[in-house]
Amino acid sequence: MNYVAVAIFVAALAVIAFEWVHRTKAALVGAGLVVAIGVIELEPAIDAVDWGTLGLLTGMMILVGLTERTGIFTYLALRTAQLSDGKPFRLIFLLAGITGLTSAFLDNLTAILLVVPITLLLADILRISPIPLVLVEVLASNIGGTATLIGDPPNIMIGTAVPELTFNDFIVNLAPVAIVTLAVVTTGLYFAFRRQLVVAPERVAELERLDPARDVRESRYVKRSIAVLVGTIVAFFLHAPLHIEPAVVALGGATILLLVASDDVEDALERVEWSTIFFFLGLFVMVGALEERGVIAEIADRLAEATGSTVGQGMAILWGAAAGSALVDNIPFTAAMIPVVEQLQADDDVFEDGLWWALALGACFGGNATLIAAAANVAAAGVLERNGRPISFGRFLAVGLPVTIVSLLVATVYLLLFQL
Amino acid sequence: MRVVSDIELVPAWVPRHATFLQAAEMLVSHPVTAIAVLDDDGRVIGLFADSDLLLGVFPRYLAELRHTAFADDDTGLLDERARAVAGDPIVKHMHEPIVLDESTSATHAAERFLHCDHGALPVTREGRFVGMLGRAELCRAVLRRSR
Numbered sequence: 001m002n003y004v005a006v007a008i009f010v011a012a013l014a015v016i017a018f019e020w021v022h023r024t025k026a027a028l029v030g031a032g033l034v035v036a037i038g039v040i041e042l043e044p045a046i047d048a049v050d051w052g053t054l055g056l057l058t059g060m061m062i063l064v065g066l067t068e069r070t071g072i073f074t075y076l077a078l079r080t081a082q083l084s085d086g087k088p089f090r091l092i093f094l095l096a097g098i099t100g101l102t103s104a105f106l107d108n109l110t111a112i113l114l115v116v117p118i119t120l121l122l123a124d125i126l127r128i129s130p131i132p133l134v135l136v137e138v139l140a141s142n143i144g145g146t147a148t149l150i151g152d153p154p155n156i157m158i159g160t161a162v163p164e165l166t167f168n169d170f171i172v173n174l175a176p177v178a179i180v181t182l183a184v185v186t187t188g189l190y191f192a193f194r195r196q197l198v199v200a201p202e203r204v205a206e207l208e209r210l211d212p213a214r215d216v217r218e219s220r221y222v223k224r225s226i227a228v229l230v231g232t233i234v235a236f237f238l239h240a241p242l243h244i245e246p247a248v249v250a251l252g253g254a255t256i257l258l259l260v261a262s263d264d265v266e267d268a269l270e271r272v273e274w275s276t277i278f279f280f281l282g283l284f285v286m287v288g289a290l291e292e293r294g295v296i297a298e299i300a301d302r303l304a305e306a307t308g309s310t311v312g313q314g315m316a317i318l319w320g321a322a323a324g325s326a327l328v329d330n331i332p333f334t335a336a337m338i339p340v341v342e343q344l345q346a347d348d349d350v351f352e353d354g355l356w357w358a359l360a361l362g363a364c365f366g367g368n369a370t371l372i373a374a375a376a377n378v379a380a381a382g383v384l385e386r387n388g389r390p391i392s393f394g395r396f397l398a399v400g401l402p403v404t405i406v407s408l409l410v411a412t413v414y415l416l417l418f419q420l
Numbered sequence: 421m422r423v424v425s426d427i428e429l430v431p432a433w434v435p436r437h438a439t440f441l442q443a444a445e446m447l448v449s450h451p452v453t454a455i456a457v458l459d460d461d462g463r464v465i466g467l468f469a470d471s472d473l474l475l476g477v478f479p480r481y482l483a484e485l486r487h488t489a490f491a492d493d494d495t496g497l498l499d500e501r502a503r504a505v506a507g508d509p510i511v512k513h514m515h516e517p518i519v520l521d522e523s524t525s526a527t528h529a530a531e532r533f534l535h536c537d538h539g540a541l542p543v544t545r546e547g548r549f550v551g552m553l554g555r556a557e558l559c560r561a562v563l564r565r566s567r
Contacts, residue, residue: 120479213490
């Protein structure tokens, strides 16, 4: 049965990596198989689902979806571009900064879906190729999302699976390294793309003539939506002292916003990406089967034997998680690695968070390596393709892989100096 | 009440090798909101609707944006896009058709219209195109008969 559990999980990963069928179908078929064959019984399978992660994702999707109707995110993106005065240096740094920040406090997939279409419009106005800007945004969103518990799906999974790690712990331990990495990577991207982003003065004037606040002024519920979103983010900072789970904060914020700023509940619930929720559900059941059959414990034991010290384990997790995320997708890889790190932690008497930060940094930064490594990359490529600007796997790799290696080097120095 | 016997259909179609511009001219010159794209045997292989026309003439990313009140008409860009899309093969812009058989009842046709985004659907006889049926025409035929 151990081999069956491994075979089903590996087959599902392969199907996801090669995009043979939609990833949600692959995860649900895998979950259905492990239960149907009896690798895991139904009750443990249900217990294996991390409902906190699903609740947090659902709550944030509703919150962001309802706030998006106000036009505030379009305003931010457009205003940021106006502040650049059409200068490539400012344009790249401001767009990377705003995307990184938005990704940290919403989630990176949502941030990308909001920012890429407006970037296409900006590129049209400025008469430049949108691809360098979209690449900067995608890479910045994966790095920015690393900074918080809610910024990137791997962090959401780690944050809900490990109650000892609070929202503030993520910020204190990951935000500094994320900011440094973003600055280093953005500088590199500026030198790579600056010649493609030269804007004619008349196009800059055209951009500056636009009134980005017009949509916001015409929208209903702007103040209420922003107040609830900001209130929810503040509540995330306070969730530990208030003894409230992050999922409860997100779902609470979503419920309040539904009450005060939504006329149509059906429409609001359509903002939830149910395919993503079911993808996670299937993954949790498959990983539960691996745990149930002792596969995870065996991997953890072998990892501990091979690496020895905490430093060795941390480095193996950081680089291994990045490689795994690059080849497959950082969500299933993190789902599988969380119980491995839990097992490694179980052997220690004192809780040490260094290995968790190594996993978060590896999975999130690894999400930049290839086109399939993170949901945000796939989503951005989809928007570009629909608009006749396809980006190939190779072209993404040519930028993403060096960015990932640089990011991991920064993370390695950080972990060795401060965490391991 | 049968569709073809009671309602006048619109012969709005283009062959599969038509260009976007030819299809657009066919569409705007007929009182329907979609036209059929036919193969050499007269079978319907696609539908070109006014929404496809809109997506061809204007940037496709507009479908993914919800807030564009700030945007001005960039005539240079729109002209450039219109010139670029004019010679495109229509098969690049059409989509999968929903087809009504000529024996279809008005009730079933109404149900089909209510479950798709198109204002007109192709009607076929033995698999070959007969004409386009518009929503308004369907309703007008029912209202006329009731009088």
